[in-house]
Amino acid sequence: KNEVEQSPQNLTAQEGEFITINCSYSVGISALHWLQQHPGGGIVSLFMLSSGKKKHGRLIATINIQEKHSSLHITASHPRDSAVYICAVKLNSNYKLTFGKGTLLTVNP
């Protein structure tokens, strides 16, 4: 079983819809990252969280440490949001980032 599980694996939405991507992890962590990867491979770091909630533009990330769960929300989704969204955690036991497999989001106009 992967230490980091994301759901859904694939998500298709219409422009303007509210999007939620979930991430669950099974071990103690010191931080959780949400990353965005566009076709071609480049990765952009969206958020780094260790508690609570962060907001940047139309993106909101929340984390519940007790439940070992984080969500990434996109409000008023747009076709340019189409990408793979990856959850990654920094384990308490070491300094490594452990990655989920990603969620492929497609936003149709």
Next chain:
Amino acid sequence: EAGVAQSPRYKIIEKRQSVAFWCNPISGHATLYWYQQILGQGPKLLIQFQNNGVVDDSQLPKDRFSAERLKGVDSTLKIQPAKLEDSAVYLCASSLDHPGYTDTQYFGPGTRLTVL
């Protein structure tokens, strides 16, 4: 601020050939990472450098992969000889990493390797 630079962006080789990738991290970032990302999976850490020293290379297939960061800035990752299963995107990342502080990793655009 310039981001993490990688080259080449794409490479196609035949199995058993050699290939090298280059990474220039963000200026001042002490920590440099090489990841392998196979299609449909999350990135897997191959090697982590702190300045010019190796911190972790436990998942690096050392019979065919090698990496160096001689002056603590640029880094190269080499595969010799390549196998079909090495086809992947190779991502380089860097972070500032103050002691005791978990810093954000900044990723380069990646090199997409296809082994035929």
